[in-house]
Amino acid sequence: MKPRTANKIATVVIVTFALLIVAILVSLLGYILIRGFNHISWDFLTSTPQKIRAGGGVGPQLFNSLFLLVLTLIITVPLGLGAGIFMAEYARPGKLTNFIRLVVEVLSSFPSIIVGLFGLLLIVNTFNLGFSLISGALALTFFNLPLMVRITEQAFRTVPKQQKEAGFALGLSKWKIVTSVLLPVALPTIITGTILSAGRVFGEAAALMFTAGMSSPRLDFSNWNPLSPSSPLNPFRPAETLAVHIWKVNSEGLAPDALQIAAGASAVLVLTVLIFNLAARYFGRFIYRKLTASKRMS
Amino acid sequence: MSFCVLLLIVIIISMVYFVASKGVANFVNGEVKVSEFLFGTKWSPEADTPSYGAFPFISGSFLVTLLAALIASPLSICAALFMTEIVPGWGKKLLQPVIELLSGIPSVVYGFVGLSVIVPFLRDTLPGQGIGVAAGALVLSVMILPTITSVAADALASLPQNLKESSFALGATRWQTISRVILPTTFPAIMTGVVLGMARAFGEALAVQMVIGNAPFVPHSLFESASTLTSVITLGMGNTTMGSPQNNALWSMALVLMLMTFVFVLLVRMLERRNKI
Secondary structure, three states: OOHHHHHHHHHHHHHHHHHHHHHHHHHHHHHHHHHHHOOOOHHHHHOOOOOOOOOOOOHHHHHHHHHHHHHHHHHHHHHHHHHHHHHHHHOOOOHHHHHHHHHHHHHHHOOHHHHHHHHHHHHHHHOOOOOOHHHHHHHHHHHHHHHHHHHHHHHHHOOOHHHHHHHHHOOOOHHHHHHHHHHHHHHHHHHHHHHHHHHHHHHOOHHHHOOOOOOOOOOOOOOOOOOOOOOOOOOOOOOOOHHHHHHHHHHHOOOOOHHHHHHHHHHHHHHHHHHHHHHHHHHHHHHHHHHOOHHHHO | OHHHHHHHHHHHHHHHHHHHHHHOHHHHOOOOOHHHHHHOOOEEOOOOOOEEOOHHHHHHHHHHHHHHHHHHHHHHHHHHHHHHHHOHHHHHHHHHHHHHHHHHOOHHHHHHHHHHHHHHHHHHHOOOOOOOHHHHHHHHHHHHHHHHHHHHHHHHHOOOHHHHHHHHHOOOOHHHHHHHHHHHHHHHHHHHHHHHHHHHHHHOOHHHHHHHEOOOOOOOOOOOOEOOHHHHHHHHHHHOOOOOHHHHHHHHHHHHHHHHHHHHHHHHHHHHHHHHO
């Protein structure tokens, strides 16, 4: 074959395959959103699910997902920030640092089901927290923490060196440089990364099946006392999240409209992740303009 | 701050310790032999003389993972080439969000779409029930597309410009440059992406569980039902009592999963080292 013909064929193949991926995404999103959209209504979003009859909603599941996300972020963000800043600014290259890097890498590549099983063993059984929101949040911490560490470390590493040097030249302490010079520059990237990781947490199911549980007690949304067992805010109650609900409805759903419920819940899940994606972009840019001098420079 | 780092180390050590101690329980108390667990093809924990052969699940996991990598790799590498070599301008603008969105879609949603689109499609066009190895591999391949594509695209973008320029200066066509210069030089880095994708496929639980059929046999064709380690754990863990031999066998499978994760991480590290030279 002439090189020129081979070149043409190869180009066509590459372009076709690349466009195929775009087509996959478009049809995937189209399918999920169009099929699910008809089923989304205020009633579907707020009512409780039905076991046998048709017409159940996903209200408690949606609330559980959001609440669990908030709990997880409250735990992981400070820890991840701390470890990330340590790795980027304080850790000296050496055996220990390499080991920590390996730990982060291994931890972030563990399958989520292993994280869930570990949560079952340690948090649910050994610490005796049972199937509860707090167990789920802790399991998600193992899952999300390595991500947060990596995001923070990378964000700090991309800050131009001159910024740090300028800080030292002014005689600032290391801590002052980290908090008032580097952190503001790195913050937009960190926030973007955090929101994106929140999307992953929101859709996570395998790690939660064995920790947060696969059922929700009857919730009383007028009861805001976090210690009462029927209160939605009680972190020690079992909680089925939206993603777990989709899995359960698909594998063992008995309701006649199980497929529609799965379609509707999938659409809600994907829409939420899409919103997280857009928010990450918008918010990152917004914070960057707010915190840095880029406004005054241009 | 050192506390945060210390916490990471404590988490991983306790994770390995807890899963390993449960995973070897069956072997230590003599309930099951290691060789029987790894290579036995009969899984019947409820029989009168129970046997705990996990070979169907181990082979099932490897089978769907390899198939998914075989389907996804060419697609992903083409997408990465499209973004970096063919139309670097709008190609990147088009594919970058696509890749990000694909990687953001939760795995249960992939399972749901697999169950309601891919399975009926396979049932109507090909022999078999639709659910099975092929459906699992297809779902997984879409799930790992973003992983391979983004790593491959990063590798291609970081290639020194003068390599390409000298190839073009010698009169090579774009395909000749890609196939003889660009791909061989970036091969280890692209393989890193493939291994990362395989690691994700190997550990994926729910999406596979929903479409693979979960039959405890070694499948004879791609359109038969099979099981993976993750799908058996997902289904079995809630239904067995803690500490029973059957439950411990599930933990042994979790241990296999964990050891495979170490293998994947090791592979990635080796490939990265090769990439540096």
